[in-house]
Amino acid sequence: MSNQKPEDFFKNxxxxxxxxxxxxxxxxxxxxxxxxxxxxQLGAELKKNIRDYWWKAMVQLNENIVGIDAAIFMHPTTxxxxxxxxAFNDPLIDNKDSKKRYRADVLIEEHVxxxxxxxxxxxxxxxxxxxxxxxxxxxxxxxxxxxxQEKIDAINLRFKTALxxxxxxxxxxxxxxxxxxxxxxxxxxxxxxxxFNLMFSTSMGSVSEExxxxxxxxxxxxxxxxxxxxxxxxxxxxxxxGIAQTGKAFRNEIVARQFIFRMREFEQMEMQFFVRPGTEMxxxxxxxxxxxxxxxxxxLGADKYRFHDHLKLAHYANAASDIEHQFPxxxxxxxxxxxxxxxxxxxxxxxxxxxxxxxxxxxxQSYVPYVVETSVGLDRLFLAVLSSALKEEALENGDTRSVLxxxxxxxxxxxxxxxxxxKDGLPELAESIMSNLKFDFMLAYDEKDTVGKRYRRxxxxxxxxxxxxxxxxxxxxxVTIRNRDTMHQExxxxxxxxxxxxxxxxxxxxLKTL
RNA sequence: GCGAAAGUAGCUCAAUUGGUAGAGCUCCAGCCUUCCAAGCUGGAGGUUGCGGGUUCGAGACCCGUCUUUCGCUCCA
Numbered sequence: 035m036s037n038q039k040p041e042d043f044f045k046n047x048x049x050x051x052x053x054x055x056x057x058x059x060x061x062x063x064x065x066x067x068x069x070x071x072x073x074x075q076l077g078a079e080l081k082k083n084i085r086d087y088w089w090k091a092m093v094q095l096n097e098n099i100v101g102i103d104a105a106i107f108m109h110p111t112t113x114x115x116x117x118x119x120x121a122f123n124d125p126l127i128d129n130k131d132s133k134k135r136y137r138a139d140v141l142i143e144e145h146v147x148x149x150x151x152x153x154x155x156x157x158x159x160x161x162x163x164x165x166x167x168x169x170x171x172x173x174x175x176x177x178x179x180x181x182x183q184e185k186i187d188a189i190n191l192r193f194k195t196a197l198x199x200x201x202x203x204x205x206x207x208x209x210x211x212x213x214x215x216x217x218x219x220x221x222x223x224x225x226x227x228x229x230f231n232l233m234f235s236t237s238m239g240s241v242s243e244e245x246x247x248x249x250x251x252x253x254x255x256x257x258x259x260x261x262x263x264x265x266x267x268x269x270x271x272x273x274x275x276g277i278a279q280t281g282k283a284f285r286n287e288i289v290a291r292q293f294i295f296r297m298r299e300f301e302q303m304e305m306q307f308f309v310r311p312g313t314e315m316x317x318x319x320x321x322x323x324x325x326x327x328x329x330x331x332x333x334l335g336a337d338k339y340r341f342h343d344h345l346k347l348a349h350y351a352n353a354a355s356d357i358e359h360q361f362p363x364x365x366x367x368x369x370x371x372x373x374x375x376x377x378x379x380x381x382x383x384x385x386x387x388x389x390x391x392x393x394x395x396x397x398x399q400s401y402v403p404y405v406v407e408t409s410v411g412l413d414r415l416f417l418a419v420l421s422s423a424l425k426e427e428a429l430e431n432g433d434t435r436s437v438l439x440x441x442x443x444x445x446x447x448x449x450x451x452x453x454x455x456x457k458d459g460l461p462e463l464a465e466s467i468m469s470n471l472k473f474d475f476m477l478a479y480d481e482k483d484t485v486g487k488r489y490r491r492x493x494x495x496x497x498x499x500x501x502x503x504x505x506x507x508x509x510x511x512x513v514t515i516r517n518r519d520t521m522h523q524e525x526x527x528x529x530x531x532x533x534x535x536x537x538x539x540x541x542x543x544x545l546k547t548l
Numbered sequence: 549g550c551g552a553a554a555g556u557a558g559c560u561c562a563a564u565u566g567g568u569a570g571a572g573c574u575c576c577a578g579c580c581u582u583c584c585a586a587g588c589u590g591g592a593g594g595u596u597g598c599g600g601g602u603u604c605g606a607g608a609c610c611c612g613u614c615u616u617u618c619g620c621u622c623c624a
Contacts, residue, residue: 041618044617048616048617053574059615062615065597065598065613065615066614066615066616067615068615068616117624137622225550232622232623287622289549289620289622290623291616291617293617347624348624349624433584435584454582455581455582456581458582482576484581484584484585485582486584487584487585487586488585490585493584493585504582504583505582506582514583523583523584
């Protein structure tokens with residue numbers, strides 16, 4: 035690990051990513067686009083390898099899990115059913131003095147709660163005074179209580195009307211009229227109320243027509259839910275079974291930060307596991323452990339992971355946990371495992387009018403399955419791998435080298451092939467080795483500069499092995515193979531290279547550790 | 549979105565009070581070279597993020613804007 039400050043280390047990761055072609059800022063020549071990044075030539079390889087490893091671990095190794103690829107565009111009603119149209123819409127307001135941001139609806143609700151508190155105190159006081167106290171009667175007759183209640187009702191009505199009309203200036207006016215102050219600064223110096231819809235929208239068909247607004251999906255899960263019955267029936271799937279998918283999702287984040295950790299366009303890898311109601315907790319525990327094991331198999335260090343169980347649950351969940359990873363800026367969510375109950379399928383039943391039930395032959399009855407979800411951010415995983423792998427290593431001779439200790443199966447190049455010198459027929463032999471191996475392995479070839487320099491170049495991009503052709507190779511058909519992490523070299527017959535690389539760098543070898 | 553800091557070559561950074569934009573590394577071509585960023589020769593690469601302003605003159609000062617990092621906030 036590096037002895038740099040975390041902040042500097044993080045900056046180093048960003049510049050390393052750019053310098054070697056892993057990640058570029060989107061549209062950089064136009065000053066970039068905020069919180070959007072492109073994967074370069076090496077980044078695309080690394081990302082693809084991570085995605086492949088996940089896909090194989092989920093789909094190929096589990097007979098009861100299949101993969102789909104749903105469209106980004108979905109019928110708009112999907113997002114009404116999922117709750118995103120309503121729940122993803124928060125009216126926000128800032129206090130100009132304390133610089134704090136609040137949800138306008140929360141401020142108003144808190145104000146209402148204070149009034150309710152006053153009512154309760156009145157009731158409490160009265161109950162001590164009178165015997166045979168009737169709270170309901172008291173509330174409906176006491177003048178002070180009635181006054182409070184009328185205020186509450188008026189506020190709620192006004193607030194509800196304003197929200198339904200999407201009248202944000204009325205919401206602000208309400209806050210001003212109620213003389214709500216900022217709890218920090220105590221001032222009433224508020225900004226306008228703004229609505230942040232976290233879903234991107236566009237139009238389908240001719241632009242001017244109304245009612246054709248469609249959204250870019252804010253999560254990939256709904257593509258699975260709406261297809262669940264198609265897959266179950268055509269795939270003859272029996273509960274418990276899973277549907278996996280990788281793909282892009284889009285969120286118009288208010289603040290998107292920390293490089294590729296929180297982007298507006300990002301890729302999810304997720305699996306929805308459909309189970310018999312009542313068994314969801316045991317599957318929830320199963321997938322928590324299975325997913326953690328998958329992360330641990332990458333060998334980035336067991337101490338870099340931890341669970342974070344949610345105490346406050348989303349509206350759809352009855353249990354939720356994050357697998358957190360230690361990024362350079364601290365432990366942050368990498369993957370979520372949620373027990374989503376039958377919320378989503380029930381919602382789609384209601385909004386579509388279609389039955390989404392499964393007939394369970396063992397129980398001889400139909401039901402809407404419960405769902406356990408595992409959802410990883412591919413870009414976050416990429417960042418986790420990259421930041422754990424990048425090291426500035428001090429060498430015995432006093433030099434330092436920049437080495438990317440990627441898991442071999444994920445590395446963009448599995449090996450680099452060098453002729454020791456650019457003459458004497460060594461390049462020709464190196465190229466012939468390359469042309470035999472290139473069908474099975476991503477390989478780099480380099481004959482420029484001294485061999486030491488070439489080793490360092492490959493270290494910096496995470497190539498696990500360097501194969502060097504020297505003069506002895508011409509005589510006895512052997513080459514040296516050099517290990518990225520240990521820098522040790524071994525002389526092996528050329529004909530064994532294929533076997534060695536397969537054993538050490540294939541996804542299969544990683545899958546077998548699961 | 550608010551606040552702070554920053555933006556100069558692919559990367560890391562210089563540039564005295566406002567006075568002709570430089571270095572190291574990288575990259576390219578060549579020479580030399582029998583294993584860990586060697587050496588030599590030559591070369592490429594910049595409207596100093598962008599747009600205005602002040603000034604005889606701006607990389608530097610002022611305004612706006614974009615982007616990044618950090619803090620707050622947000623992240624079902």
